Every structure is written in C-alpha cells, then in structure tokens.
Amino acid sequence: MMKITAYADRVSVAPGETISFMVNCSARQYQADIVKLVCGDLNPDGPGYQERPVRTAVTGTYKGRRQVIHAGSFVEVEDPGSFSRLQSFTVQMFIWPTTPDKGAQTLLSHWSESEKSGFDLAIGADGSGLTLTLAARGREERFSTGRAFLGREWYFVCASYDAATRRVTLRQEPVHSHVATRDAGTLRATSKITRLTERSAPLTMGARFLRHDKGRSVCTQHYNGKIDSPRIVDRVLDSTETEALKQPVLNAKALQSVVAAWDFSADIEGLQVTDRSPNLLHGRVVHMPARGMTGWNWSGEEMSWRHAPTEYGAMHFHDDDLYDAGWEIDFSFTVPEKLKSGLYCARLRCGDSLNDEDYVPFVVLPPRGQVTSKICFLLPTASYMAYANDHMGTDAPIGQLLGGKLVEHDRQDLYRNEHREYGSSCYDSHSDGSGVCYSSRLRPILSLRPKYKHWLGGQGSTLWQFNADTHITNWLEALKYDYDVITDEELHYDGVSAIEQYKVVITGSHPEYHSREMWDAMSAYQQRGGRLMYLGANGWYWRIAYHRDVPGVIEVRRAEGGIRAWEARTGEYYHSFTGEYGGLWRRNGRPPQMIVGTGFTAQGFDISSYYAPKPDSTRKEVRWIMQGVEQGERIGDFGLIGGGAAGLELDRADRLLGTPPNTYLLASSENHTDIYLVVCEELLINYPGLGGQENGLVRADMVFYETQQGGGVFSVSSIAWPGSLAHNNYRNNVSRITKNVLDRFVSGKQLLDR
Amino acid sequence: MADTGNFQVGPDDHALVEEFRRNPIGHHSPALQRLLNRLRGTPMADKYCLVVVSPNREWQLAKTSGVPGEPVKLLRRRFTDQAAAEWFVFRERWKDLTGETLSA
Numbered sequence: 001m002m003k004i005t006a007y008a009d010r011v012s013v014a015p016g017e018t019i020s021f022m023v024n025c026s027a028r029q030y031q032a033d034i035v036k037l038v039c040g041d042l043n044p045d046g047p048g049y050q051e052r053p054v055r056t057a058v059t060g061t062y063k064g065r066r067q068v069i070h071a072g073s074f075v076e077v078e079d080p081g082s083f084s085r086l087q088s089f090t091v092q093m094f095i096w097p098t099t100p101d102k103g104a105q106t107l108l109s110h111w112s113e114s115e116k117s118g119f120d121l122a123i124g125a126d127g128s129g130l131t132l133t134l135a136a137r138g139r140e141e142r143f144s145t146g147r148a149f150l151g152r153e154w155y156f157v158c159a160s161y162d163a164a165t166r167r168v169t170l171r172q173e174p175v176h177s178h179v180a181t182r183d184a185g186t187l188r189a190t191s192k193i194t195r196l197t198e199r200s201a202p203l204t205m206g207a208r209f210l211r212h213d214k215g216r217s218v219c220t221q222h223y224n225g226k227i228d229s230p231r232i233v234d235r236v237l238d239s240t241e242t243e244a245l246k247q248p249v250l251n252a253k254a255l256q257s258v259v260a261a262w263d264f265s266a267d268i269e270g271l272q273v274t275d276r277s278p279n280l281l282h283g284r285v286v287h288m289p290a291r292g293m294t295g296w297n298w299s300g301e302e303m304s305w306r307h308a309p310t311e312y313g314a315m316h317f318h319d320d321d322l323y324d325a326g327w328e329i330d331f332s333f334t335v336p337e338k339l340k341s342g343l344y345c346a347r348l349r350c351g352d353s354l355n356d357e358d359y360v361p362f363v364v365l366p367p368r369g370q371v372t373s374k375i376c377f378l379l380p381t382a383s384y385m386a387y388a389n390d391h392m393g394t395d396a397p398i399g400q401l402l403g404g405k406l407v408e409h410d411r412q413d414l415y416r417n418e419h420r421e422y423g424s425s426c427y428d429s430h431s432d433g434s435g436v437c438y439s440s441r442l443r444p445i446l447s448l449r450p451k452y453k454h455w456l457g458g459q460g461s462t463l464w465q466f467n468a469d470t471h472i473t474n475w476l477e478a479l480k481y482d483y484d485v486i487t488d489e490e491l492h493y494d495g496v497s498a499i500e501q502y503k504v505v506i507t508g509s510h511p512e513y514h515s516r517e518m519w520d521a522m523s524a525y526q527q528r529g530g531r532l533m534y535l536g537a538n539g540w541y542w543r544i545a546y547h548r549d550v551p552g553v554i555e556v557r558r559a560e561g562g563i564r565a566w567e568a569r570t571g572e573y574y575h576s577f578t579g580e581y582g583g584l585w586r587r588n589g590r591p592p593q594m595i596v597g598t599g600f601t602a603q604g605f606d607i608s609s610y611y612a613p614k615p616d617s618t619r620k621e622v623r624w625i626m627q628g629v630e631q632g633e634r635i636g637d638f639g640l641i642g643g644g645a646a647g648l649e650l651d652r653a654d655r656l657l658g659t660p661p662n663t664y665l666l667a668s669s670e671n672h673t674d675i676y677l678v679v680c681e682e683l684l685i686n687y688p689g690l691g692g693q694e695n696g697l698v699r700a701d702m703v704f705y706e707t708q709q710g711g712g713v714f715s716v717s718s719i720a721w722p723g724s725l726a727h728n729n730y731r732n733n734v735s736r737i738t739k740n741v742l743d744r745f746v747s748g749k750q751l752l753d754r
Numbered sequence: 755m756a757d758t759g760n761f762q763v764g765p766d767d768h769a770l771v772e773e774f775r776r777n778p779i780g781h782h783s784p785a786l787q788r789l790l791n792r793l794r795g796t797p798m799a800d801k802y803c804l805v806v807v808s809p810n811r812e813w814q815l816a817k818t819s820g821v822p823g824e825p826v827k828l829l830r831r832r833f834t835d836q837a838a839a840e841w842f843v844f845r846e847r848w849k850d851l852t853g854e855t856l857s858a
Contacts, residue, residue, distance in 0.1 A: 042809040393803075394818050394826060398756045400794035400801075405779045405840060407803045408813065409826060414805065420823050431822065453806055459779055459836070461810065607780050673781050693781075 002415045003027055004064075004348050004358040005422075005444040007325065010551075011381050012363040012487045018334045019362055022327035024444070025064030027350035032331060033059050037343045037361065039474035040450025043461040046640050047474055047726040049451065051347070058333045064350060067328065069443065071421040072222035073321035074207035075262075075273045077283035082259055083110040083232070084198045087163035089259075090233040091121050092242055094156055094175070094296035096226035096314070098432035100149035101127065105223035105319075106208040107157070108230055112199035113210050116140065119196070120208055121159050122221060123149060129185050130172040132159040136197045145172045145185030153183070154296045156246065160236045166191045169236070175296055205230055205262075205273075206289060206317035216326040217286060222319035224432035228295045229313050232259040248297070248310040250276055265309040268292045268576050269548045288323045288438050288553065290316040292576030294569065304574045304581070318430040322423035323553060324442040341366040341484040343379065343473050345450065355411055359450055361466065363485045374746050375483040376502040377472065380511040381441075382488040382518070382544055384466050385554050388445040389416050390425035392565070393455050404606030404675040407455040408462055412446035422446070426556050427565040435566030440553040456605050458642030461723060468641065469508040471722040472535060476506075478730055479739065488518060492546055496521040500528060504745040509536035509719045510649070513544045513556065516580065523595055529709035531745040535738070537700065537719045538600045538649040540592040543585050545577035557582025561681045563603065586657070586681065594658030597705055598651035598717040602698040604676030608647020608720040610637035611667035611702055621752040622664050622704055625714075627740050629733045635667055635702075636734045641723030644669075645734045650676070650700040651717035660705045669700040669718065704741075704751075712751045714741045758795030761788050763851055771848070771856060778840035793847045802843045807832060813839055 006023040013019040023030070038050035053059075077083075091108055099105070100123055109120035116135050124131030127148035134141050149155060154175035161168050170187040177184065201209050205227060207219035231245050235257055244254045250261055260281040266274035268291045273283035285291070292305045295313040302308035333346070345359040363379055366372040393399055394417045399407045409417075416422055423443055424436045447454065447465070454464035463471070476483050483506075490498040492515050499505050505525065511534075514522075519540065526532060542562070544554045558564040559573035562584045575582050585592065592599030612634060617626050629635065636645020646669030653659040672692025682697060683690075692698040700717040707713060724734040744751065770786040782790065799820030804813040805828060815831040833839040845856045 044810060391822065395798065395822055397795065397797050397801075400803075401756065401758065401791060404790075405836070406843060408806055409803060409816070410806045414826055418823060418825055451809075453809060674784070674787050 001355065002358065002411055003350055003356050004030060005415070005446065006346070006348055006358050006360050007442065007444045008346070008360050008362055009442070010362070011441055012365050012489060013335050014365040014368045015335045015337045015339060018332050020329045020332040021346050021360060022067065022325070023062070023330040023348060024067040024327065025348070025350055026066055027064045029061050030064050030348050030350040031061055033347045034333060035345050035347045037345050037450055037470060037473065038477045040452070040467040040470035041461050041463060041640065042451050043640060046461055047478065050474065051345070054339070054344070056333060056336070058331050062330055069322065069325045069421040070213065070216055070218045071287065071322045071423060072207055072219060072319045073285065073287040073289035073317045074219055074222070075205040075283045076217055076286050077203040077260070077273070077281055079110065079201065079203055082279060082281060083203045084200070086234055086259065087196055088161060088235045089119070090158065090160040090235065090237045090242070091231070092156070092158040092245060093230035094154055094228040096152065096154050096296070097123055097149050097224065098151055098434060099224040100151050102224065104131070104221050106204070106206070106221040107223060107227060108203070108205045109208045110199070110201060110203045111208050112201040115199050117197045117199040118201065119161070121157070123223065130157050130159070130170050132168060132170055134161065134191055134193050134196070136193045136195065139193055141191055141193060143168050143170060143187055143189050145170050145187050147172055147183055147185030150181070150183050158242055161191065162236045163195065166194060214326070214328055223317050224319055224430070226293060226314040226316045228264065231261045233257045234259050248313050263313060264291065264315045265305065265313040268305060268312070269578060271549060285315070287321040289318065289321060290437055290576065292572065292574060294571040298571055300571065303571055304579070306574070306579045316434060318432060318434070320420055320424060320431050322421070322443055323440045335364055339364055341372055343485050354451065358444070361448060361450070363487050365486055365490065366484045371484055371501040373482045373484040374503040375481060375742070376499055376505045377476065377483050377485045378491065378499070378505050378507055378511070379469065379485055379487045380508040382513040382515070382554055383511055384445070384448045385439045385441050386426045386513045386542070386544070386556060387447055387465055388425050388439050388441065389422050389447055390427045391416060392427055395428065399455060402605050402675070403455055404604070404673065405459065408453055410453045412449060412452055416446050429566050435558060435568060437557055437568070438553055438555050442552045456648070458605055458648055458720060459607050460642055461640040463641060463723065465510055468719070468722060471640070471725055472506065472508065475722070475725040475730070475735065475738070478726070481742070491518045491521050496524040499525050499530065502530070503748060504531045504533060504742065506533045507536055507539065509722050511536060511539040512541045513554070514540055514585065515544050515546055519585070519590065519595065526707040526711045526713060527709070529711045531711055532596070532713045533741060533745065534596045534713065534715040535721050537651045537717050539651070540585055540595050541600055543580065543582055543588055545575040545580060547577050559583030559587065561587050563600070563679050584681065591657040592651065593654055596715045597659050597663050597703045597713055598653050598701050598715050599657055600679055601650055601652040601682070602672070602676050602678050602692070603649045604673060604692065605648055606642070606673055606675045608639060608642030608644030609669050609671045610644050611635040611646050611669045611700065613667045614665045616664040617666040619664065621754065622666065624744060624753060625666060625704060625737060625740055628736045633733060635737065636721070636724045638727045638732065639720055639724030639734070640726070641720040645721050645724035646700040646718045647720030649719045650698065651715065652697065652699055653701040653703050659703070663703050663705040665701055665703055667702040672698050706751055710750060712745065756795060758791040761792040763789065763792070774844055775841055778837050778844065793844070793851070802846070804839055815839065815842070
C-alpha cells in the first residue's frame with residue numbers, strides 16, 4: 001500500500017509566487033525533489049519514462065508524519081452562548097434521509113463530548129427512528145419514537161424538552177403517508193435530567209461535533225440525506241406554533257421566540273448558512289453538502305432555484321463529502337524567476353519501490369502577463385478534477401463491459417478504494433447512492449499522477465487523462481519545441497488574456513469540462529486569429545462552474561442527456577455555485593461542433609483503430625496537412641493507447657450541430673469493434689445496430705477550418721491520438737501530421753494554400 | 755445500472771470458446787460478444803480483475819469485493835501475458851456457468 005500521499009495548495013504558479021505541499025508519510029523521513037515531467041508512461045514498449053530533476057531550495061530530506069482526512073459534510077455554527085444557555089427548547093426541521101439504516105446519524109446537535117453535556121437530535125441506530133439524546137452532569141438519556149424511517153421520503157421531525165416539567169416530546173411525521181406503513185411516531189416521556197448544563201462547542205447540523213484536530217472540526221454520526229428549514233426555539237411550542245415555523249418565510253411574530261431559523265435557500269452560491277432570526281446566528285458549511293437541492297415543498301413547477309427559492313430550502317449532506325483536507329504544510333516552494341514554464345512535479349520518496357513514492361503535479365506558468373513561447377499547452381485541469389480519485393474500477397459493474405477485457409488496478413486505485421475519506425470524483429456516487437456533483441483539488445488526487453495506469457486507457461500503455469497527456473509533453477520535448485504550459489484555471493479566471501498572445505494553443509487528449517468563462521475565452525481566441533490544435537476528443541462536453549468564493553472546487557450537474565455516470569435528480573439541474581443551467585454544453589445551446597468542429601459521437605475502451613484519408617485531404621488548400629503521408633495510407637494504424645490513433649472516445653463533424661460550413665474533412669476512422677457504441681444523446685429512439693461494426697456514427701473525423709482574422713482549428717477527434725505520436729521513434733504519420741499543423745500554425749502564415 | 759444476465763449459454767456456444775482463445779481482446783463475432791457480455795456483466799462481488807505488478811509486463815489476478823472500502827483480494831496467480839490472463843478467467847467463468855472444465 002502507498003506510503004506517501006500528498007497535495008498542493010494550487011495547481012499552477014508563476015515565477016516569484018509560492019506553492020505549498022502537504023504530505024502524509026508513514027515512514028520516518030522522505031526525500032523531496034522538484035522535477036520537470038517529460039513522459040509519465042512506464043510502459044517499456046513506449047518512449048520511456050522521463051523526468052528531469054531541478055535543483056531548488058526545497059530539495060532535501062523531510063521528517064515524515066501521518067496526516068489523515070476527516071470527510072463528511074455538516075453545518076457548523078459558532079455559539080456565542082445562545083445554545084449553551086438553553087434550558088427548555090424545541091428543535092424542528094424537515095428531513096429526507098437516504099441511509100436510515102446506517103447507524104446513528106445526527107441531524108442537529110449542540111454537544112460537548114468532553115464535558116458530556118448537550119442535546120442531539122438524530123436518526124437512531126437499529127431502526128429506532130427519531131432519537132433525542134440529552135446529557136448533563138454525567139448522565140446521558142436517549143429517547144426514540146421506535147419507528148424506523150423509510151429512505152428517500154420527507155418527514156417533519158420535532159423534539160422538545162421542558163425544563164420545568166422535564167417532559168420530552170418527539171414527533172416524527174411523514175409528509176406523505178403510505179398505506180399500511182408504520183413510519184409515523186410520537187413519544188412523550190419524562191427525563192431524569194433536571195437542568196441542562198453549559199458547554200463549549202459549536203452547534204452542528206448533519207453530524208455531531210467531537211473535537212478539533214489541527215484547525216479542523218472533527219465530527220461523528222455523519223448524516224446522509226437532506227435537511228430543510230431547521231429551527232431552534234427557547235421553549236416548548238404547541239402545534240400551531242410549529243406549523244407557523246414550517247413556513248419557508250417567517251414573519252416577525254413567528255420569529256419572536258426563535259433562537260435560530262436557518263434558511264438554506266439564502267445565498268445558495270456561498271458558504272454561509274443564513275439565520276433569518278434577529279439573532280443572526282449564521283453558520284457555514286463544511287466540506288460542501290450539496291446546495292440548491294429540492295426541498296420538502298418542491299412542487300415541480302419551477303426547475304431553477306433562482307425562480308422558486310422557497311422550494312429549494314434543502315441541503316443534501318453526505319458522510320463522504322470532502323472539500324479541503326486541511327493538512328498542515330510540509331514545505332513551500334517559491335518558483336525562481338528564471339524557471340521555464342512547463343509541467344513539473346514535487347517528487348516525494350521514502351524508499352525504492354513504486355509504493356514508496358508519490359508525485360504532486362503542478363504547472364509553472366510564464367511570468368504573469370507575459371508569454372515565453374509561441375506555443376501554449378493548455379493542461380485540462382478542470383477535466384482532471386472531474387475524474388479526481390474515481391472509484392469506477394472497483395465499484396462499476398460495467399467496467400469490463402466497456403473495456404472489453406479485465407479491469408486493471410494500479411496501486412493508486414487500491415489505495416483510493418480503501419481510503420474513501422479521500423473523496424470521490426464526479427463519476428462516482430456517494431455512499432448513499434446520490435451523484436457526486438462537486439470535486440475539489442485540495443486533497444491528494446491519486447488519479448492525477450505520472451507512473452499510473454487507468455483501465456479506461458485501452459490496451460497497451462493503458463493511460464487516461466493526465467498521464468496520457470504526458471505523451472504530448474513528451475512529443476513536444478522530443479521534437480524540441482519550445483512551449484509554455486497553463487491550466488484551465490488561468491483560462492477561467494483570466495479569460496482570453498491567458499492565451500491571446502500565443503500563436504497556437506494545444507489541448508490535452510480529453511478536455512471535457514468547461515466553464516462559460518473558459519468557453520467564451522477559447523471562442524474569442526479563435527475569432528481573433530488564434531489557432532487551436534485539439535489533440536483529443538469528447539471535448540467541450542460538460543458545463544462546469546467554479547465556486548464564487550473559494551478556490552479549487554468545481555461543480556457539474558449531470559442533467560438531461562449525455563453519457564453520464566449518474567443522473568441529477570429532477571429539479572437539481574442548476575448549479576448551486578452560479579445558478580446556471582448545468583449539464584451538456586449541447587443542452588446549453590453550444591454543441592462542441594460549434595467550437596472545435598467535431599463533437600462526441602461514440603466510445604469504447606478495448607482497442608483503437610486507424611483513420612482512412614478522405615477526399616478533402618488532397619485539396620490544394622490543405623494538402624500541406626498530409627505532407628509526407630503517402631496517398632491513401634492508413635493514418636495511425638499503431639499506438640500505445642489501444643494500438644491505434646483513433647480510439648477510446650471519438651468525435652464527429654455534423655453541420656446541424658454547428659460544424660462550420662468551411663470545414664475540411666481530412667480523414668475518418670473506421671473498423672472499430674462492437675464495444676464502441678453510439679452515444680445516448682443521439683438515440684431519440686433506440687434501434688439495433690449501435691456498435692462500431694455496423695453504425696456509421698462510430699467514427700472519428702479529423703477536420704480543419706479557418707476562423708476569423710487568420711485563425712484556425714485542427715481537430716483529431718480521438719483520445720488515443722497522443723499515444724501514437726512516439727511510434728517508431730517519432731517517424732510515423734501521426735507525428736508527421738501533428739508536426740505539419742503545428743509548424744504552419746506557429747509560423748503565422750495564412751492557413752490555406754491558394 | 756446494467757444487466758446483461760439474460761443470455762443463456764447453449765450447446766452452440768462451445769464453438770465460441772476457440773474464437774475467444776485465439777483472440778481474447780479485439781474484434782469478436784456477435785455471438786461471442788453476447789457470451790462475453792454475460793460473463794463480464796456480473797456485479798462486483800468476487801469479480802475477477804487484474805492488479806499491476808510491473809507496468810505492461812506482469813499482472814496479478816485479483817477479485818473485487820463489491821463493498822466500497824473493502825480491499826481488492828489478491829490471488830496467488832500472476833501473468834506476464836495479458837491474453838493468458840484473459841484466457842484463464844474465461845475458463846473459470848465458463849466452468850462457473852456451465853460446469854465444464856475447458857482444457858488449458
């Protein structure tokens with residue numbers, strides 16, 4: 001099992017700026033180095049793994065120490081004394097539990113474990129239903145309705161304690177009753193606790209507070225499910241009063257005795273949890289429970305939380321949510337002024353085997369506001385984040401069906417499987433079965449590594465995403481091109497200014513996820529004379545949002561349509577981060593064909609194939625692209641990713657989806673296996689014959705077209721393309737075509753020969 | 755999410771065994787593909803997989819547990835050839851499905 005895991009506080013850093021590294025190491029010490037990464041592929045049949053150490057001030061030996069992650073989302077509210085001083089109280093809310101049988105799960109509590117004092121309203125263990133626990137002066141008492149909750153049903157729950165009479169009342173009321181189902185319950189009892197004692201702790205919702213650990217709040221009894229409209233009042237309420245407090249909008253009269261009334265529909269885009277009472281006991285979310293979720297009263301008449309906020313008062317908590325691992329810094333690296341822009345890693349080693357090392361990739365940018373090359377390699381970090389720490393290999397039964405062979409696990413996959421607290425990807429479902437819609441990079445991302453195979457990468461080197469993209473850096477280095485590297489975050493936060501000074505921008509093999517800001521910047525670049533080489537497929541597919549207030553986390557809503565590993569629930573298609581409609585860019589009016597000429601058409605993960613040239617490739621204007629390639633020669637009938645340049649995911653041209661009318665179709669792939677299937681968004685009615693052996697939509701279209709002011713786009717439309725670049729020591733037609741295009745794009749010369 | 759379990763293996767499918775043995779990964783006849791879908795589409799509990807020992811040179815046979823968080827179980831068999839690993843697992847699955855032991 002891996003002995004070192006680590007992450008950095010940023011994914012890109014410019015000269016003069018500082019990047020910090022947080023390391024977990026089970027050995028007594030480790031060696032840290034900064035290396036430039038050239039090729040991350042360990043396949044002996046490939047060009048060979050290559051890194052170049054850089055001497056830096058941080059190079060050296062460091063003391064190893066373990067650092068752990070405390071996953072699970074909750075709300076935390078600092079207590080100015082308002083909760084501690086409560087004697088009588090009523091707590092009420094609506095809940096939609098998703099794993100009611102998974103042990104005790106706290107809904108709301110003000111609890112001090114060390115002082116054994118407080119109150120905790122929870123789903124009880126062993127089907128005991130709504131449970132209130134009271135503790136004071138060494139005594140702890142538990143009260144339960146005894147009626148198990150059903151999963152994925154709304155309940156109104158209410159608990160009260162009367163300090164004068166010591167009476168405890170519990171109410172558990174399904175919002176919709178089912179026939180012959182005993183999930184409603186009431187309890188009236190008398191507590192032996194005569195007085196609650198003060199305590200020092202935050203109030204929490206969705207978990208019970210335990211202790212602090214290095215600046216982080218650690219909780220237990222994490223709840224899975226939604227909470228809506230939680231209120232605390234400082235006395236026992238009658239049913240008229242609890243009814244009044246159910247309303248999403250509370251008037252002054254209703255708020256009179258309220259200690260706190262949290263409105264989860266307020267400021268959905270932020271981290272604050274707003275208290276509508278005059279006490280202003282605002283809280284904050286920890287580890288990002290899902291916001292913008294349909295509430296107990298969602299009518300279905302509005303799909304956007306912006307249009308009906310009173311019906312979106314719910315947050316969905318998960319016991320495996322993670323935003324910031326919160327580790328302590330081990331060392332910080334200030335980038336020297338002269339360090340060339342490129343792809344680098346912090347290499348951390350405590351021994352000789354692959355299990356004794358970890359790498360943390362990061363990009364060194366050119367100096368802010370400048371470029372130091374004509375070529376820009378745009379590292380698709382948003383797409384890496386979407387896949388971060390995925391568990392598909394161990395969790396998804398369709399893995400071997402899609403891969404057409406046994407799934408291969410690398411050491412990082414085994415570690416992630418056993419360390420679920422490292423969080424999931426947007427391809428996973430949470431432990432409660434709901435889809436993962438947020439992904440953070442403030443945690444070790446063990447899928448974003450060199451020396452790592454991933455089963456989606458086809459037969460051969462079996463590389464996917466980041467490590468596959470090192471075949472592009474390897475090719476650029478081998479052919480001695482000078483290039484800068486930037487990430488999606490520069491494009492998102494800086495807009496077109498991040499790329500407009502470059503003659504050419506090169507994509508990775510799979511630039512799938514884009515924010516509106518990224519999309520607009522790339523489109524503007526093209527129309528202002530920029531030249532784009534799209535060396536991949538399935539690009540510009542999903543819309544994402546970055547968080548408004550905090551860095552390093554993206555959101556995707558897998559809404560209506562698309563090849564998707566989970567499906568957003570109806571009414572939850574709009575981003576909580578921004579209010580935008582989520583899902584495919586195609587469903588937002590911007591199919592990928594509009595920005596790169598081709599768009600997702602088919603996928604399969606066993607073996608790859610070749611392209612056959614098309615008539616446009618011999619036209620005078622574009623003959624230069626295939627210069628050096630024999631007429632009629634199969635293009636890319638070789639490669640480390642599936643044995644061919646056309647493979648894994650494929651894009652096709654389609655005028656109706658936005659392929660420009662001046663597009664040249666240079667080549668199309670053929671002879672894919674029946675593991676390759678047409679994407680589901682093309683299937684308005686399904687029909688037999690969707691596999692590669694039968695269906696003409698299963699193909700990669702290599703295209704080229706001019707854009708305004710001398711710009712242009714060249715698209716290979718296949719994820720496998722970069723794996724063919726190094727074949728036969730770079731003497732092959734895939735490398736040749738790529739070089740022809742890059743040289744012409746960089747030259748500034750006009751793109752069509754007349 | 756997926757279910758490919760309906761397909762029933764019949765006596766004609768024995769001819770597919772040789773087709774698979776000759777070419778375990780790649781183009782398959784529709785009949786063989788349907789058989790493989792049945793063999794591969796099972797849930798994750800005790801499902802065969804491979805673990806990388808030496809990249810592209812050696813793999814260890816293993817089984818997923820089907821329970822998130824529970825370790826992948828390493829078995830005592832290694833392969834230096836990916837096709838040999840596929841053939842071994844095919845024979846095991848064929849035996850589970852039909853009771854017949856195919857010769858190696």
